[in-house]
Amino acid sequence: MVNTFSFTKPLLETPFHKRTFEACYNNDWYRWAGYKIAREYSNTELEYTSMRNTAGVLDITPMHKYDIKGNDAIKFVDKLVTRDVTQIKPNKVMYIIWCNEDGNVIDDGTVFCFDTNHLRIFCAERNLNWFSDTAIGFDVEVNDVSDSIAALAFQGPLSCKILHLLNVKNIENLKPFFFDNFDLNGSKVTISRTGFSGDLGYEIWCRPEYALNVWDSLFKFNRDYKVLAAGMNALEMVRIEAGFIQPNADFMSAEQALRPNRMRTPFELGMGWLVDLNKNYFTGKKNLIDLQNKPLNKKLVGLDIQGDKPAIGSVLYDKNKKEIGIVTAGMWSPSLKSNIAFGYVDNNHMKIGSKVFAEIYHPEELEYKKIWAECLVVKKQFFNPPRRHKVPADI
Amino acid sequence: MRIFVKKNNVEFQTNKTVEKINISNQSVNSVLLNTGEQIETSTIISNSDPKTTYLELVGASNLDTDFTRRTNNYRTRGTVAKVNIEFKHEIKIKNLDSKYLSGKFVYAPNIKYIEHAFNTNKYNKLSANPCLEFYINKNKLSANVYFIPYLRESSHDKEKILTNVNLILEKFIEENQIVSSIIETPNDIESKYNITGGHWSHGDMEIDQLLMMRPFYGSSQYSTPINGLYLCSAGTHPGGGITGINGVNAAKQLLKDKGNG
Numbered sequence: 001m002v003n004t005f006s007f008t009k010p011l012l013e014t015p016f017h018k019r020t021f022e023a024c025y026n027n028d029w030y031r032w033a034g035y036k037i038a039r040e041y042s043n044t045e046l047e048y049t050s051m052r053n054t055a056g057v058l059d060i061t062p063m064h065k066y067d068i069k070g071n072d073a074i075k076f077v078d079k080l081v082t083r084d085v086t087q088i089k090p091n092k093v094m095y096i097i098w099c100n101e102d103g104n105v106i107d108d109g110t111v112f113c114f115d116t117n118h119l120r121i122f123c124a125e126r127n128l129n130w131f132s133d134t135a136i137g138f139d140v141e142v143n144d145v146s147d148s149i150a151a152l153a154f155q156g157p158l159s160c161k162i163l164h165l166l167n168v169k170n171i172e173n174l175k176p177f178f179f180d181n182f183d184l185n186g187s188k189v190t191i192s193r194t195g196f197s198g199d200l201g202y203e204i205w206c207r208p209e210y211a212l213n214v215w216d217s218l219f220k221f222n223r224d225y226k227v228l229a230a231g232m233n234a235l236e237m238v239r240i241e242a243g244f245i246q247p248n249a250d251f252m253s254a255e256q257a258l259r260p261n262r263m264r265t266p267f268e269l270g271m272g273w274l275v276d277l278n279k280n281y282f283t284g285k286k287n288l289i290d291l292q293n294k295p296l297n298k299k300l301v302g303l304d305i306q307g308d309k310p311a312i313g314s315v316l317y318d319k320n321k322k323e324i325g326i327v328t329a330g331m332w333s334p335s336l337k338s339n340i341a342f343g344y345v346d347n348n349h350m351k352i353g354s355k356v357f358a359e360i361y362h363p364e365e366l367e368y369k370k371i372w373a374e375c376l377v378v379k380k381q382f383f384n385p386p387r388r389h390k391v392p393a394d395i
Numbered sequence: 396m397r398i399f400v401k402k403n404n405v406e407f408q409t410n411k412t413v414e415k416i417n418i419s420n421q422s423v424n425s426v427l428l429n430t431g432e433q434i435e436t437s438t439i440i441s442n443s444d445p446k447t448t449y450l451e452l453v454g455a456s457n458l459d460t461d462f463t464r465r466t467n468n469y470r471t472r473g474t475v476a477k478v479n480i481e482f483k484h485e486i487k488i489k490n491l492d493s494k495y496l497s498g499k500f501v502y503a504p505n506i507k508y509i510e511h512a513f514n515t516n517k518y519n520k521l522s523a524n525p526c527l528e529f530y531i532n533k534n535k536l537s538a539n540v541y542f543i544p545y546l547r548e549s550s551h552d553k554e555k556i557l558t559n560v561n562l563i564l565e566k567f568i569e570e571n572q573i574v575s576s577i578i579e580t581p582n583d584i585e586s587k588y589n590i591t592g593g594h595w596s597h598g599d600m601e602i603d604q605l606l607m608m609r610p611f612y613g614s615s616q617y618s619t620p621i622n623g624l625y626l627c628s629a630g631t632h633p634g635g636g637i638t639g640i641n642g643v644n645a646a647k648q649l650l651k652d653k654g655n656g
Contacts, residue, residue, distance in 0.1 A: 079456050079460075100459070100460070101459035101460070101613075130460065133463060134460040136450065136455050136466075137450050137454060137455025137456065137463060281418075281421065281456060283460040283461070285421075286421060286459070
């Protein structure tokens with residue numbers, strides 16, 4: 001008898017696994033924080049299209065979730081991050097980044113305010129060690145609650161409509177970057193109007209025992225609206241269009257980079273708008289004050305690239321063929337009908353409208369086609385439809 | 396010293412505790428005393444141990460996480476207890492001429508003995524056979540007892556420590572009737588003198604906490620990340636032992652920064 005190889009161990013299964021396993025026609029799994037997450041269910045383009053036309057469902061349970069409880073909860077987060085969070089109010093979500101003492105970015109995430117003594121941070125990388133050390137001297141307790149909360153991203157122009165059809169009361173009036181508790185088809189859930197797609201969308205958080213009911217509910221109206229389960233490949237496409245960067249893909253987390261010159265400051269990542277140098281002291285402030293007026297050596301910019309061949313991994317050059325940087329993420333954008341990318345450029349090419357060149361190696365039947373493509377430096381946010389911000393949202 | 400400073404119009408204030416060092420824009424601003432009094436200043440030299448200075452007086456909210464991490468991990472668990480014993484008779488050491496009594500006595504028979512005395516300390520236990528370092532003054536004896544751990548969750552059996560010490564002293568001291576004995580464990584030293592961990596050197600004197608790395612990276616050479624704040628305690632180079640060098644060096648660094656050095 002032949003033993004079949006089992007993927008069950010050591011990767012963990014999320015509370016949605018029964019459903020994701022059935023839906024994952026390709027059996028193509030991605031490892032995320034020890035969990036098994038579908039990379040592609042059946043067809044990345046279809047999954048991407050569902051997020052841009054109807055709605056896509058992504059299992060984001062492996063996201064790291066840290067509960068911050070105690071009298072100094074807000075003070076603690078304010079010391080941790082570069083933005084002023086002292087005015088945060090219950091039900092509000094803020095996008096945050098945090099740096100080390102040199103002012104290099106460690107990670108980004110969102111912070112949810114339940115009340116002034118209870119906040120929760122969601123992020124892609126493990127941060128318990130950093131948070132616990134930041135908590136020294138503060139009256140707070142930091143707990144990793146990652147495994148006790150199941151999470152789905154429900155992203156796309158019809159996401160609000162479908163939640164409305166599921167009798168999620170008043171969901172259309174939930175503003176971007178706010179959250180609340182709702183009843184979803186009999187399950188208690190927390191829904192935030194947040195997401196990684198740059199479109200109208202929600203993230204749904206619930207106890208693991210409600211997971212399957214929540215999943216099934218979102219597909220309830222599929223006779224009329226073709227909601228699809230979307231994998232990590234499709235998420236990669238929407239996040240590039242939305243201009244969202246990822247640690248250890250577009251920049252090395254300062255806690256993980258081995259080479260000091262690979263770390264990046266918020267200014268180099270184009271995230272200067274998230275840095276408030278007038279607020280109370282936070283980790284990295286001293287160095288960021290020194291750096292704020294110094295010229296940057298490198299900057300992560302958006303690129304609009306000639307032709308239709310994705311520039312993934314391409315080296316960037318100036319017009320004299322001098323190497324100036326590298327592309328960190330790239331794709332042909334079906335929505336924008338353009339060839340877009342994020343890449344690092346040097347100080348002479350940071351301005352919007354600058355021209356650089358990408359050397360693209362495009363594989364064509366066992367031979368590389370080398371393409372010398374002109375790139376225009378543009379804003380990183382390529383896709384930003386009005387419906388993303390509209391209140392009340394379209395139902 | 397008192398006369399010298401008085402001549403130079405310097406005032407000493409004693410019997411007051413500093414509660415907080417107030418910081419604005421990463422520079423010292425004032426100190427708050429337990430009396431509620433606030434003294435404005437642009438320069439502070441702290442002889443509190445580094446952990447107390449940074450985490451209690453300055454506060455973690457004014458420091459980078461990397462820095463509080465290093466402060467927190469700086470090893471300050473005391474390992475030495477202080478014992479003062481008063482004998483009924485003037486102390487005489489067996490087989491020793493009384494003219495040598497003014498010296499320092501060390502009881503640490505061999506390297507293995509010292510290692511065994513330290514081993515128990517690693518597991519938060521008392522050593523039944525401790526090492527001693529003591530001085531004698533007529534009928535009084537003052538000893539440092541190695542190694543008595545700093546305990547976080549339990550308390551010391553002080554009687555047992557004294558018994559262990561006396562068992563050793565009995566071997567050397569004639570007519571050893573004891574009138575009274577006082578013991579201060581690292582925990583006592585911490586609460587009595589506000590020294591984190593009750594460490595008599597304000598931190599382990601080990602290779603990673605010495606010289607340019609004392610107390611730790613980012614805080615060495617008497618300077619601190621806070622403008623105008625200096626350290627001069629035993630937690631700075633060259634460590635404990637009341638040599639006065641820490642203070643001199645701190646003053647030199649301060650004068651250098653002010654452009655007078």
